[in-house]
Amino acid sequence: MKTLIKNIKILGSDSDKIFITDGKISEAFDEASADEVIDGKGATAVPGLVDMHCHLREPGGEYKETIATGSASAAKGGYTSICPMPNTNPTADNAAVISGIIKKAKEADKCRVYPIGAATVGINGELIAEMGLMKEAGIVAVSDDGHPIKNAGIMRKVMEYASDFDLPVLNHCEDKSLSEGAMNEGEVSTSIGIRGIPTAAEDIMIARDIILSEYLDIPVHICHVSTKGGVRMVRDAKARGVKVTCETCPHYFTMTDKCCENYDTNFKMHPPLRTEEHRLAIIEGLKDGTIDAIATDNAPHHQDEKDCEFSVALNGILGSETAFALGYTYLVKTGELSLEKLVDLMSKSPSDILKLGRGTMNIGDDADIALFDLEHEFTFDKNTMLSKSRNTPYHGWKLYGETILTLMGGKKTYEKLQ
Numbered sequence: 001m002k003t004l005i006k007n008i009k010i011l012g013s014d015s016d017k018i019f020i021t022d023g024k025i026s027e028a029f030d031e032a033s034a035d036e037v038i039d040g041k042g043a044t045a046v047p048g049l050v051d052m053h054c055h056l057r058e059p060g061g062e063y064k065e066t067i068a069t070g071s072a073s074a075a076k077g078g079y080t081s082i083c084p085m086p087n088t089n090p091t092a093d094n095a096a097v098i099s100g101i102i103k104k105a106k107e108a109d110k111c112r113v114y115p116i117g118a119a120t121v122g123i124n125g126e127l128i129a130e131m132g133l134m135k136e137a138g139i140v141a142v143s144d145d146g147h148p149i150k151n152a153g154i155m156r157k158v159m160e161y162a163s164d165f166d167l168p169v170l171n172h173c174e175d176k177s178l179s180e181g182a183m184n185e186g187e188v189s190t191s192i193g194i195r196g197i198p199t200a201a202e203d204i205m206i207a208r209d210i211i212l213s214e215y216l217d218i219p220v221h222i223c224h225v226s227t228k229g230g231v232r233m234v235r236d237a238k239a240r241g242v243k244v245t246c247e248t249c250p251h252y253f254t255m256t257d258k259c260c261e262n263y264d265t266n267f268k269m270h271p272p273l274r275t276e277e278h279r280l281a282i283i284e285g286l287k288d289g290t291i292d293a294i295a296t297d298n299a300p301h302h303q304d305e306k307d308c309e310f311s312v313a314l315n316g317i318l319g320s321e322t323a324f325a326l327g328y329t330y331l332v333k334t335g336e337l338s339l340e341k342l343v344d345l346m347s348k349s350p351s352d353i354l355k356l357g358r359g360t361m362n363i364g365d366d367a368d369i370a371l372f373d374l375e376h377e378f379t380f381d382k383n384t385m386l387s388k389s390r391n392t393p394y395h396g397w398k399l400y401g402e403t404i405l406t407l408m409g410g411k412k413t414y415e416k417l418q
Contacts, residue, residue: 004019005369042373051350053085054297064302068312070298070300075406078414084115102406115138118143125148131165142167209222248286266392278332292349376400
């Protein structure tokens with residue numbers, strides 16, 4: 001099967017064509033021999049995006065999302081590889097559940113799904129999970145997701161055991177003894193009468209994990225950094241040679257806690273939206289290389305779980321279908337980052353952290369490609385989303401960088417081109 005994509009701009013290349021043979025990027029062939037010719041209509045082609053932190057909810061939460069709908073939604077956002085967290089029901093803490101997730105993902109055939117296994121049984125922070133068996137089944141990392149490993153001794157054992165299997169450890173950094181609120185602690189939380197969560201709750205555990213990584217000389221990855229202090233500590237640690245990496249999410253560089261003033265639960269997430277000072281620190285961390293990746297932390301929820309009091313609504317928002325457009329609109333078009341840097345943060349860098357071998361468009365690579373329209377503004381409409389859920393704060397936002405086409409191994413997984 002030969003496919004030709006023409007009339008495109010290619011990141012890092014002067015060519016306006018991509019040649020695909022049997023699902024892989026190939027040398028140029030006689031265009032007349034192509035089985036399919038795709039007119040990209042001037043869109044920009046980049047390596048398929050890699051989401052190193054998302055939630056697909058299946059098994060157990062199919063009323064919110066399924067592996068099929070979640071991966072279709074990701075494909076619409078330009079993603080070709082996604083890594084779902086293990087907070088499913090039953091928990092993804094054993095080979096059987098991991099195998100089931102991979103089987104469902106292959107049946108859906110919309111994204112390459114690389115599960116992250118639980119670090120501890122039941123993600124309860126006590127008994128270390130069977131990482132070796134889960135790796136044989138297909139996991140690429142371990143994490144207890146939104147349940148931070150609070151016991152430093154257990155965290156040390158998790159890091160040591162995971163290193164034996166060459167598995168990265170991803171930790172949600174939060175001292176829960178400080179985080180009983182529902183939004184960022186500050187002027188806004190005080191003014192609207194919502195109990196706040198101090199930035200110290202995140203910073204304390206980031207500091208602990210950096211200390212463990214430095215002491216053990218074992219890598220650790222910090223999930224969804226949202227604070228100025230977290231960025232500073234990771235920056236300083238990297239300067240000392242500590243093997244620490246971290247990610248952030250689009251909501252932390254596009255919004256602040258002021259968005260919560262009208263009690264809209266679509267702005268409730270964990271970690272919470274911070275102040276402008278922290279938002280700017282996140283952007284600076286992206287610019288200087290302190291922050292290694294942009295993930296979505298895509299978290300589907302049923303309407304009933306969001307259409308309630310702010311303090312009891314579940315945390316999390318959808319992010320797969322807006323992440324690239326938000327990055328392009330608020331980082332590239334504003335001059336904060338180059339397009340090349342944004343794409344690296346959303347493709348090769350997360351792939352490298354998890355050792356997936358994705359994020360490039362070289363001859364011989366799988367044809368995992370996303371085409372984005374960078375020239376025309378579009379209005380994001382939650383009613384057109386492919387997710388089963390609708391908990392997005394971005395409805396009605398005017399953005400640039402709409403997905404035009406996504407290919408996984410040369411196969412169309414999303415298409416808007418007409």
